[in-house]
Amino acid sequence: MSDFSDYKGTWVFLEVKDGEIVPVSLELLGAGRQLADKRTTQLAGVLVGHNVTPLAKKAFEYGADVVYVYDAPIYRHYRTETYMRAILACVEKHKPEILLYGATSTGKDLASAVATDLPTGLTADTTQLDVEADTGLLLASRPAFGGNIMATILCKKYRPQMATVRAKVMKPLAREPGRAGTVIEESIPLEEADIRTKVLEIVRATTHRVRIDEADIIVAGGKGLGGPAGFQLIHRLAETIGAAVGASRDVVEAGWVEHHHQVGQTGVTVTPKIYFAIGISGAIQHIVGMQNSGLIIAINKDPNAAIFQCCHYGIVGDALAIVPLLIEAFKTALTKGELADAGKV
Template structure:
């Protein structure tokens, strides 16, 4: 493999019901920085059925080029068809870096592509950088149970690939007038060659916790002592109209469902306000909430790592402090009602 043959930064543009997935737009922002640092073009790889007009969205969010597969055979996501399309384009155009969102689709596709191309893949990346001279992608993520941050390199194979968690990177402000080049891609692929058939798509009807969309999150950790103690978080959240979050320890203790978990093995969040109550501040939790607008931590341990990541820290017993906060917020709300 001649590494010098590979050039350019690519982002797989995942298509959802509403258009290009938010995480793909975030990756275009990150990819723009990498491409500018390397002095190479940024491209989106767009696969689907009736998706041609979405290329303009990619240009608006930073792409210079869009490699487009627009064919009914890609109407539904299937690993085999999408994998073959990605591999065909990679072998034809040789990008040096290919990024995917760490969604169920992105993780499935990236692992299949990496296996077939026999290249490296860093999963659930939280930080990206590139060496301007060598072109080595520096993909960082928590390791050893979240106790350290590891930066992973792929020195001998191309393309270098990574999946990136939603909400970790920031999308650029769109420029609707921005334009780029669409490169039409084709592949000799027939429906009868694909072993998987989509018979029906059943949408989830159960109400889902939308941590990634919440403006205010009240999160609790192992420091609350018990499932009964964790009820303090629920009461506080209800009183201020917030969404309930939790650390991995609280989830593994069975105090709350996994869908409330914030962190590397849960959800990455960026609320306007994040309350961390009884949370020690393990790296795997910090990477999931560090981009919150305002972080307020409450913990009895003055040396807790969470105090290095918060904007405001309160050292003390949560069972004494949180009721005081609830009273203060209640009084503020009463004054707003009183004075209009």
């Protein structure tokens, strides 16, 4: 058995966008707090950027005990090499037991780059985290084999143990205003001339598409709707109650709707107040993307469909017959003023 006694604590890479810590990093502080408490160790955040030191206050309010800060103009824009060097230096100096990143484009890029340099592994797109209290072994679980099973990945021989975690599968702690911690300012000798890439211009996307991960209500449809014509019922119901449209992977792969509507392991993770799962069987890869919704309502003609195991209300029947009735019922209720706003659906 390897000696990992020098490695202590759970760390979270605190990703910053537009001057704020991104939500998934706050979610990871909540998850990291549980892991650190189970091991009776500290929870630390790592901030890399320019003029980011004041953000440590927010990290403390969401659970961090310590924040390591690399604050310099060279980190103004994310570049793999600059951020990787900062993380490597911090890891080699302070030796964390666990290091978590959000599974964003930045988090995935950075984590994989760090993993290629450190003698350790990386579990990608994790949806569940736990730790063995006595050994410190991280239990990082994620759907595998096309979402048909859940696999728990272990890193027994190396430290730190690293994982990227999907947004919205963990919950942040309630903010504790005034909570304080320790800021440790770090630096490494790094000059612009040492970096092979330069940021010449930041181009923002100009397309405005619905962000289903921000919707309060989602109406999602699956292959049980039979085809594109049947899927139009999803659009009609969503329009009636002011909801966003979601879809299963099968529907997207069949070309009924665009990929940005896909909910699940290979799509978007969502946590709306209300989630309608219509004609969706309930494959693991879909369930992990919506299981934390406030209220889940499922409609499926198969009484044994897996979706009924994770819903709050289930209707067994033909969605093509049931959804039109729901649309008319909601229209009537809205006309009578019984539903003052979509949030009361």
